Amino acid sequence: MQLPQFPGTNIEILLYENVSNVDAIRSRVVELPYAFIDASAICSVEQIMSAIYRVMIEANYNRLRTKTLHSEILLALSPTSNIGEAFKRFGLKENTKNLFMIQITQDKTSNVDKTLVKGDIIEFKDESIERMSDIETIKKIYKIDQSLHLKNNTQLSRAVVDAIQLRGL
Amino acid sequence: MSQEIIDTVAQYLTPSIPIKLISQGAEAVVFSTAVHPYCPMRETASGNEPTQYIIKYRSPKKYRHPIIDKQLTKHRTLSESRLLAKLFLIEHLNVPKLIATDVYNGYIWLEFLGEDLPNNCGYSNLKNFLWMYANDPYNEQVKNTLFEVGKQIGLLHWNDYCHGDLTTSNIVLAKDDNGIDWVPYLIDFGLGSQSNMVEDKGVDLYVLERAIISTHSSFSGKYNQWLIDGFSSIYKAQGKTGAKKLEEVLKRFADVRMRGRKRTMVG
Ligand SMILES: Nc1ncnc2c1ncn2[C@@H]1O[C@H](COP(=O)(O)OP(=O)(O)OP(=O)(O)O)[C@@H](O)[C@H]1O
Numbered sequence: 025m026q027l028p029q030f031p032g033t034n035i036e037i038l039l040y041e042n043v044s045n046v047d048a049i050r051s052r053v054v055e056l057p058y059a060f061i062d063a064s065a066i067c068s069v070e071q072i073m074s075a076i077y078r079v080m081i082e083a084n085y086n087r088l089r090t091k092t093l094h095s096e097i098l099l100a101l102s103p104t105s106n107i108g109e110a111f112k113r114f115g116l117k118e119n120t121k122n123l124f125m126i127q128i129t130q131d132k133t134s135n136v137d138k139t140l141v142k143g144d145i146i147e148f149k150d151e152s153i154e155r156m157s158d159i160e161t162i163k164k165i166y167k168i169d170q171s172l173h174l175k176n177n178t179q180l181s182r183a184v185v186d187a188i189q190l191r192g193l
Numbered sequence: 194m195s196q197e198i199i200d201t202v203a204q205y206l207t208p209s210i211p212i213k214l215i216s217q218g219a220e221a222v223v224f225s226t227a228v229h230p231y232c233p234m235r236e237t238a239s240g241n242e243p244t245q246y247i248i249k250y251r252s253p254k255k256y257r258h259p260i261i262d263k264q265l266t267k268h269r270t271l272s273e274s275r276l277l278a279k280l281f282l283i284e285h286l287n288v289p290k291l292i293a294t295d296v297y298n299g300y301i302w303l304e305f306l307g308e309d310l311p312n313n314c315g316y317s318n319l320k321n322f323l324w325m326y327a328n329d330p331y332n333e334q335v336k337n338t339l340f341e342v343g344k345q346i347g348l349l350h351w352n353d354y355c356h357g358d359l360t361t362s363n364i365v366l367a368k369d370d371n372g373i374d375w376v377p378y379l380i381d382f383g384l385g386s387q388s389n390m391v392e393d394k395g396v397d398l399y400v401l402e403r404a405i406i407s408t409h410s411s412f413s414g415k416y417n418q419w420l421i422d423g424f425s426s427i428y429k430a431q432g433k434t435g436a437k438k439l440e441e442v443l444k445r446f447a448d449v450r451m452r453g454r455k456r457t458m459v460g
Contacts, residue, residue: 028209028228070232077231077293085297173284182290186278189294193271 030080036127036136039152043143046120053116059094061114063122064158065165068150068181072124074188075100093128103166105192113165122156198222198252205298212248220383224248230293230302245305246292266299274301276382286348287378306378307365320361323409330412336419338366342377343423349379350442351427355393357384359401361408395445399453
């Protein structure tokens with residue numbers, strides 16, 4: 025898919041469930057031309073998409089703080105500008121079961137290697153994502169006060185999007 | 194307004210984001226669009242009316258030094274965005290949802306609030322809403338709505354934020370989920386700030402009172418009373434501290450009004 029403002033950039037997002045080869049992917053994460061994100065830290069489509077949008081704004085109108093657009097997505101998801109922390113929170117962990125594999129390229133055609141991750145591809149939509157998210161962890165990552173009134177996922181997601189759009193500014 | 198600004202925005206957004214100009218203020222130009230900046234799957238989802246989004250653009254000002262201008266634009270865009278994020282965290286306070294912000298170019302994307310009022314009464318801000326009821330000025334819905342508006346301002350002030358430009362155009366009414374009652378939202382926090390100063394709060398209340406008097410003068414007595422009733426209800430729910438703070442704000446409000454009167458008499 026493309027973002028309307030950046031028609032020359034192609035974005036591929038795959039959501040995997042029950043992944044069995046996380047270890048193998050983790051050991052090669054640096055060399056692989058994708059962003060891998062632990063799905064438990066994600067609560068909505070707009071969380072992922074607003075981070076990608078932020079990456080595109082930084083890439084086009086400011087500067088990147090990491091080496092690639094892919095690592096920049098992990099930073100963009102984070103509420104702080106500490107890159108190590110961002111990788112720890114949003115990157116793959118030993119016990120990661122579900123994950124996002126994201127590719128940003130400047131070509132029109134996608135060339136995502138669908139054999140890389142061993143798991144079930146499921147539709148990239150809120151209902152699937154919500155099944156995988158760990159709400160308590162997300163609230164902790166974004167320092168969203170437990171006592172806060174954010175009753176449902178829509179509201180949690182809104183607070184998360186705010187944090188993503190404003191990080192480090 | 195200069196075609197130049199519209200062209201700049203159109204170029205930034207590319208032809209895939211068609212825009213409609215809806216307002217040009219001193220500070221910013223506001224457009225609406227049916228295209229979401231990053232959730233393409235949104236557009237086709239449900240409903241018959243396409244969802245709309247607001248794009249608020251602060252254009253470079255030629256009379257400022259370019260470097261200063263860039264800094265100011267960034268500062269103001271960021272300050273409004275930050276404020277919206279903070280205000281969203283206040284329970285029961287209604288402000289537009291922040292969708293995206295590009296501080297380098299001066300753009301803020303917001304959810305579109307409100308709708309067209311029936312019988313060509315215009316867009317559903319408080320000003321047009323009160324006009325719509327000009328033949329039935331003390332209708333229960335008017336009373337309830339103004340009370341709710343007062344509550345919104347009470348919540349804002351009780352949490353130590355000020356609006357800075359509280360006119361009847363900057364209060365927008367949107368239908369609630371049942372599609373019957375009007376829910377007030379405060380918009381345009383371009384001049385807003387975190388502030389615990391009674392002066393700022395008094396000025397907010399005075400600005401709104403003046404706005405009501407100037408456009409709805411025959412009914413302004415009751416209208417302003419209902420607003421203050423709603424405002425006070427928020428403070429009164431906070432026990433002794435609330436009652437004390439309410440007294441301070443209302444006293445300063447009266448002072449500000451007095452100063453305003455003196456100024457008009459002299460001037
Ligand atoms: N979230 C929104 N939903 C619907 N309409 C909006 C929204 N935000 C702004 N508008 C419309 O755009 C107008 C101008 O927006 P806003 O007041 O934020 O800009 P401004 O440049 O600060 O305006 P001004 O200088 O006239 O006060 C509003 O009066 C309203 O009609």
